[in-house]
Amino acid sequence: MITTIEELRRWSRQQHNSQxxxxxxxxxxxxxxxxxxxxxxxxxxxxxxxxxxxVNPTQFGVNEDFHQYPRxxxxxxRLLQTVxxxxxxxxxxxxxxxxxxxVSVHVGGVSQPFEGKIRPTHFDGVATVVLKLFLASGADxxxxxxxxxxxxxxxxxxxxxxxxxxxxxxxPIIREPDGLAMSSRxxxxxxxQRSQAVxxxxxxxxxEKMILDEKIRDVEIVRKKIRSKIETAPDMKIDYIAIADxxxxxxxxIINFDTVILIAAGIGTxxxxxxxxxxxxxx
Amino acid sequence: MITTIEELRRWSRQQHNSQxxxxxxxxxxxxxxxxxxxxxxxxxxxxxxxxxxxVNPTQFGVNEDFHQYPRxxxxxxRLLQTVxxxxxxxxxxxxxxxxxxxVSVHVGGVSQPFEGKIRPTHFDGVATVVLKLFLASGADxxxxxxxxxxxxxxxxxxxxxxxxxxxxxxxPIIREPDGLAMSSRxxxxxxxQRSQAVxxxxxxxxxEKMILDEKIRDVEIVRKKIRSKIETAPDMKIDYIAIADxxxxxxxxIINFDTVILIAAGIGTxxxxxxxxxxxxxx
Numbered sequence: 001m002i003t004t005i006e007e008l009r010r011w012s013r014q015q016h017n018s019q020x021x022x023x024x025x026x027x028x029x030x031x032x033x034x035x036x037x038x039x040x041x042x043x044x045x046x047x048x049x050x051x052x053x054x055v056n057p058t059q060f061g062v063n064e065d066f067h068q069y070p071r072x073x074x075x076x077x078r079l080l081q082t083v084x085x086x087x088x089x090x091x092x093x094x095x096x097x098x099x100x101x102x103v104s105v106h107v108g109g110v111s112q113p114f115e116g117k118i119r120p121t122h123f124d125g126v127a128t129v130v131l132k133l134f135l136a137s138g139a140d141x142x143x144x145x146x147x148x149x150x151x152x153x154x155x156x157x158x159x160x161x162x163x164x165x166x167x168x169x170x171x172p173i174i175r176e177p178d179g180l181a182m183s184s185r186x187x188x189x190x191x192x193q194r195s196q197a198v199x200x201x202x203x204x205x206x207x208e209k210m211i212l213d214e215k216i217r218d219v220e221i222v223r224k225k226i227r228s229k230i231e232t233a234p235d236m237k238i239d240y241i242a243i244a245d246x247x248x249x250x251x252x253x254i255i256n257f258d259t260v261i262l263i264a265a266g267i268g269t270x271x272x273x274x275x276x277x278x279x280x281x282x283x
Numbered sequence: 284m285i286t287t288i289e290e291l292r293r294w295s296r297q298q299h300n301s302q303x304x305x306x307x308x309x310x311x312x313x314x315x316x317x318x319x320x321x322x323x324x325x326x327x328x329x330x331x332x333x334x335x336x337x338v339n340p341t342q343f344g345v346n347e348d349f350h351q352y353p354r355x356x357x358x359x360x361r362l363l364q365t366v367x368x369x370x371x372x373x374x375x376x377x378x379x380x381x382x383x384x385x386v387s388v389h390v391g392g393v394s395q396p397f398e399g400k401i402r403p404t405h406f407d408g409v410a411t412v413v414l415k416l417f418l419a420s421g422a423d424x425x426x427x428x429x430x431x432x433x434x435x436x437x438x439x440x441x442x443x444x445x446x447x448x449x450x451x452x453x454x455p456i457i458r459e460p461d462g463l464a465m466s467s468r469x470x471x472x473x474x475x476q477r478s479q480a481v482x483x484x485x486x487x488x489x490x491e492k493m494i495l496d497e498k499i500r501d502v503e504i505v506r507k508k509i510r511s512k513i514e515t516a517p518d519m520k521i522d523y524i525a526i527a528d529x530x531x532x533x534x535x536x537i538i539n540f541d542t543v544i545l546i547a548a549g550i551g552t553x554x555x556x557x558x559x560x561x562x563x564x565x566x
Contacts, residue, residue: 005446102391103444109385136446161386163288163419
């Protein structure tokens with residue numbers, strides 16, 4: 001287990017000196033099968049795999065769950081042994097943010113709507129820590145889950161616009177048997193909340209069917225369907241139901257060839273997000 | 284001559300594949316002996332040397348001299364042949380800033396006073412383009428002139444805080460025979476302005492003498508001396524005379540062990556800057 005950036009650089013140089021391609025999976029720990037699927041994909045395309053576990057304070061708002069966020073390092077390390085024992089980087093906060101730290105990376109455009117509106121400092125925190133981790137690790141390829149789709153857009157935009165020499169790979173959402181997208185925050189849910197949470201993924205399945213089978217193209221009809229499905233769960237408070245272009249995240253009025261549907265809702269004190277990318281044929 | 288980032292990456296990979304260390308000198312062209320001294324230093328410590336020539340629009344304010352800034356590519360290329368013909372990267376603006384470009388790097392602290400106050404968007408533009416050039420070029424070492432001392436502080440802070448894997452080397456100010464710090468903007472000066480401009484470096488020599496020989500430690504006495512020297516030039520308008528800690532750029536009241544004196548003044552429509560770092564003995 002590596003805990004300092006200096007050690008990490010040493011490890012990274014060793015890999016590159018022996019012509020090894022580094023695959024990198026940044027995480028905040030509390031690992032689940034979603035994370036493990038990223039590591040498995042990394043194992044397939046890279047020679048050396050690095051997982052970082054760092055609950056990054058700068059991507060949490062002041063009233064958010066930084067202190068409550070689940071931390072389970074021993075379980076995480078045990079789980080990582082089941083997927084080929086990647087190298088693990090576990091810095092503490094002062095290793096990542098030394099006294100006087102004062103640089104930030106701001107991504108415009110794709111970071112502004114949806115999560116960006118509700119969590120105004122979130123994506124600057126994400127972009128900054130991801131860039132630091134990319135540069136400290138010498139990553140060649142980095143693996144992200146589609147679950148945090150807007151985050152993927154922000155990271156991709158940063159990589160493109162800053163010429164960061166890292167290839168970004170996006171892996172499918174991993175779901176519980178009933179369809180709930182896996183998330184470390186699912187641990188927060190009480191039993192009744194957990195059973196209501198399934199409406200999110202169910203609403204996306206309904207939307208996908210409307211678009212692919214019934215050929216509905218009007219986003220307001222699709223949005224209404226999603227809303228009424230989510231509203232069958234009495235405690236679910238919708239933050240947004242966005243139907244957008246997956247490249248620009250601009251909201252659509254008519255379903256495109258490629259469309260992403262992003263939903264976010266609160267239940268109790270927990271926020272849940274989910275999404276689906278739908279590709280229509282040109283009919 | 285390389286003009287695209289794709290070609291630049293290819294060149295960079297070739298150098299690294301043959302174990303060559305890349306030295307990088309970012310410039311805005313209009314090269315003079317100051318730039319050439321950076322290239323010579325790079326030749327000494329690196330296997331491959333890259334010079335970029337790019338007048339970066341994002342570091343100019345709306346009322347600044349972006350359009351007037353001297354451009355002399357043929358002369359520049361000829362001059363570079365006299366210092367070992369380094370590789371040259373000359374992108375155009377759309378190669379560096381593609382349509383929809385929307386990411387910026389902000390450095391706090393050291394970017395705020397002095398130039399940062401007068402040119403509020405300048406250092407974000409500098410930090411962003413320098414990071415892009417570092418990442419696109421795969422530079423191992425980068426060479427900057429002490430002439431733009433606050434810029435050096437901003438770049439160093441960015442490199443440290445973002446874990447950028449580049450070593451920053453700062454080279455001494457190169458001066459005209461009469462002491463004027465070399466600058467591409469000296470070309471703007473009329474003959475009478477040029478002869479007045481010498482008071483800047485002369486004022487710094489006086490200040491250095493006061494501190495080292497007369498052991499003056501009160502910054503107000505030193506500042507007064509500098510001001511009265513500069514004011515002997517009738518057309519010189521002082522922007523600031525800052526006496527600061529060279530690491531933090533915090534202004535001092537008493538001369539430190541290490542002190543930087545930064546001055547900026549306008550003459551006609553031209554702004555000139557100069558500085559000196561003074562290290563006192565502990566007496």
